[in-house]
Amino acid sequence: MTERISGGTSRLDTVLGGGLPRNAICLVIGQPGSGKTIFAQQCVYVNARADRPAVYLSTVSEPLEKILRFGQYLTFFDRSAVGSRVIYDDLGTVLGDRGLDGVLDRIRGLIQERRPSIMVIDSFKAMRAYAADDGEFRKFLHNLTGMVSAFPVTSLWVGEYEASEIGSAPEFAVADAILAFGSSHAAERTTRSLEVLKLRGGNSLSGRHAYRISPDGIAVYPRLADVAGETPYVLEQERRSSGVAALDDMLSDGYWPGASTLIAGPTGAGKTLMGLHFIFGGSRDGEPGLIATLQEHPTQLERIAQGFGWSLEDDNVTLMYRSPVDLYVDEWVYQLLDTAEDVGAKRVLIDSLGDLQAASADVTRFREYVYSLLHRCSRRGVSVMMTHEVLDLYGLTRLTEYGASHLADNVVLLQYAGFDKASISRTVTVLKTRASTHDPHVREFQITPKGIVLNARP
Amino acid sequence: MNLRAEDYDLPMDAGNPGDRPVYSIGAVSKMLGIRPATLRTWQERYGVVVPERSEGGHRLYTRDQVQQLRFLMDQVAAGLSPADGHRVLEERIAAGLPVQSAGTSGADTLLILLAERDPFAADFAEYFLRTEGYDVALVLSVEDAIATTASAGPHLAVIDLLISGGRGLELCRQLSKHESVPVLAISSLEMREQALSAGASAFLRKPVEALQLVSAVQDLLGRSAFLRRDDRRAEHRDEAKA
Secondary structure, eight states: OOEOOOOHHHHHHTTTTSSSSTEEEEEEOTTTTSHHHHHHHHHHHHHHHHSSEEEEOOOSSHHHHHHHHHHHTTTTOOOBBBBBTTEEEHEEEEEEEHHHHHHHHHHHHHHHHHOOOOEEEEESSSGGSSSSHHHHHHHHHHHHHHHEEEEEOOEEEEOOOOOGGGGOOOHHHHHHHEEEEEEETTTTEEEEEEEEEEEEEEEESSSSSEEETTTTTEEEOOOOOOOOSSOOOOHHHOOOOOOOOHHOOOOOOBOTOOOEEEEOOOOOOSSHHHHHHHHHHHTTTOEEEEEEESSSSSHHHHHHHHTTTOOOOTTEEEEEEOOOOTTTTTHHHHHHHHHHHHHHHEEEEEEOOHHHTSSSSSSHHHHHHHHHHHHHHHHTTEEEEEEEESSSSSSSOOSSSHHHHHSSSEEEEEEEEEEEEEEEEEEEEEEEESSSSSOOOOOEEEEEEEEEEEOOOO | OOOGGGGSOOOHHHHHHGGSSOOEHHHHHHTTTOOOOHHHHHHHHOOOOOOOOOOTHHHHHHHHHHHHHHHHHHHHHHHTOOOHHHHHHHHHHTTTTOOOOTTTTOOSEEEEEEEOOOOHHHHHHHHHHHHOOOEEEEEEEEHHHHHHHHHOOOEEEEEEETHHHOOOOHHHHHIIIIIIOOOOESSSSHHHHHHTTTTOSSSEESSSSSHHHHHHHHHHHHHHHHHHHHHHHHHHHHHHHH
């Protein structure tokens, strides 16, 4: 693999398979407002050094004045570096006066004088208008490519290219890496996504990866799409309590550590309560737990927990609340994984899977997403419980539309059994346990001040 | 954003020649005027200046190590025993003090033969060498390189191993063994072992950074180049007298 330089964040580098290829030509494409210039500046400030500075060249698209005026509000922008570590210059004037030959002379001079390690041309596409015809532009491109390949400098050529130009514009053929910043729209939501279209001399993560723009720069969330890892991992051999003693019996003495359990049922059946049993039961046994809820607000959840003698103030319990409104699932999942690692969580409750699915672009993608999340947790020995609401109040024809029941190790179904003397009875059924046996019977249960209590067997 | 380049397990800078072992024991011997056997003995006996080994077993010294050896020679020349010289050097390194020799040389219109196949790379290399005060004879083929060597007598040759369809190794052998011209080999491909075996004094991977190129040339020319130049002047004087 070729040597790499950082693109600014470790997750961005993960997408790039280790970073941008050093001493290569990287084409950065996207529509106006997609964050290309911010990305280029991010690369510049991360990599520039006094002895090997970065050179940032504007052309005739965005004036240098504006790049600097807005750039200074980015947190990584370092005013003290301007003029020493980071050199800003304008090619617009020489382009207007002497055309593309003038640009070549200017760049040659900058390499000789400044000896840069990274050189940005923003916008590269704007220079094409200064060639009389395709032949002249290709000649310019050949000379520029030869020049920047003869000196150890990483080039970022930024341009507002359309996807349709990839097959025709010669820049795409000479580029060693192509990064496309784009966005998609669905239900009046805009989701930004980064895709590596080409990367010579190494691998990158395929597909589109969500990103957000903030004053801190470009934050990328690599698409969670883990293939089954080949490296072995060890899981503990002692089963863990579900938090409900009678249910532990049905599950043949609880769960395997690192297992995933889907709790499915209609509204009000006790799914969240089952999840709280799982978390607070773990806390009682010394296993830190993380509640990742998209349902109840922390205040509401605290009230529910207190109703059963628990509290979110528990030292072993961490709450991660996020409204399902305008939720970005890729950002959310990294927050979940980071928080779980930070607090050393051994149990995670996701309440609910349906909220995540609603924010996801498509069913196939969501299935991969859940698989990857469960796989990562399992390898870390973190047990996961996911709630999922089914629509049918009575009877059931299917559990989920995205195969979560297939992905989960255990599936527990909560149902309403029917009305009896104006009261409603609930049942629990263990539909599936992976790598263990279980009680196949349908058991009635009640929700009491002590939580879920199974009725005695008839 | 809170990550910087140094947070990554990535090479900090391909152009930092001080970090890279590039000089063969023969090249160091010529640079410093010490016999290779002495260098090996010092390494085994004192273990202070220990070169890395290439995959093929060649000793490869870094620039810092060459500088340390120069410092050692100064100490020995000043009357210290090699053992004491090594002790002084070890103490300076441990204390983080600079290790400098009093006699580090610079350029003085020495002629560099630059045998390059890529006109863009040739353009930059010629510029960087000339700005350091060297004369440069630029050639773009093996035949021109041999002819220029015969006519101009360069003090050092920088050879792109892929010149003339890959005949750079042949040129290395010719110049280093038959013409006694020290060779700095460069190539886009990793050809270190072949270059060293063909008689090159050092090898650098392209694209070569300016400081890296100039530093390598300075090191390879070093004192021995001045001696060679003075020897040549003496030869010319003798020829003129004759």
